[in-house]
Amino acid sequence: MPYDGTFNWEPSRRWVRGVRGGTTVVDSKAPVLVWGPDHPVPAYAFPISDVSGLTGASDLTVEGETSAGVVSTYPELPDHVSIAWFRYEGTVLDHWYEEEEEIFVHPRDPYKRVDPIPSSRHVRVEIGGRVVADTRNPVLLYETGLPTRYYVPPGDVDFALLEPTDSGTRCPYKGEASYWSLREPVEGVPADVAWAYHDPIPAAAGIKDHVAFYNEFVDIIVDGVKEDRPETVFSKR
Incomplete structure (x- = not known):
């Protein structure tokens, strides 16, 4: 590249x-x-x-x-x-x-891919031992240089454990994101640990309203296997 x-x-x-x-x-x-x-x-x-x-x-x-x-x-x-x-x-x-x-943010790099792909994998998200999301209809987002992000349909997220924040970010490949933090803080888990794109750009339409969590700070179990927490630029949040 x-x-x-x-x-x-x-x-x-x-x-x-x-x-x-x-x-x-x-x-x-x-x-x-x-x-x-x-x-x-x-x-x-x-x-x-x-x-x-x-x-x-x-x-x-x-x-x-x-x-x-x-x-x-x-x-x-x-x-x-x-x-x-x-x-x-x-x-x-x-x-x-x-x-x-x-x-937004910067021109899109033609050498970078962002592919949201519907899946039937069983994805469970746990934080501090509590299940915050559990789905068999995730959208897996493959983005060059980043770990796979698991976007969960809103109906499969326990929003009782989350509270919306005023934070927002922009991404040239997905659009504008809104965030949630845990209602009850857990040590080692930062604020704004979950996000969604309510009006994504057309190329990322498949993740509309789905909720993703930072793999770096939560436990993600895919088809019964807990994934390792990756080290990325977001690990130092």
Whole structure:
């Protein structure tokens, strides 16, 4: 895959637009996906002619408001610019679209797969010895670089053990997630241990309203066999 600790790029045929307020700032049918040496997920670079509001070497002015230091250039792509998006504190543009679908957090990596697959496996989720979910109709979500996530139909989840939180996250491959914590805390189990996508993007429609739990902190038993808890970037939550 392109991310290997060096600078890599490749053309994309997707129509990409970036909007702020009532102004379309980026409108490009010739974007370039860029993987920087210290950036494992891709960014977009655009032909300079496809971006409006460029002021100075690294500033962007939209509707009379200037955002400083949000424009990047690459020696390898002298006629292109990139607009700050991922890991930037504050809002640069309000919405990004690929074709007519809104995308979140960062551009989707064409070398990363996210496959939600219906299953008839028997999946049981236990926390602190209590069964919080038990189903024979899970959706297994296979995502490159992460453990299999088991999405449980809401009717097979014991919500009496959970309470909703105000937390929310966005994923470029699934959409916007809502979270639950345990009503009665268990040592070693963090807040927001369970989540669901109530309005996932079309490619992840199969997990709509299903509830998943962090394999890293709960016991998941699949067809009678307890799975090992994986070590991932989420293990340090």
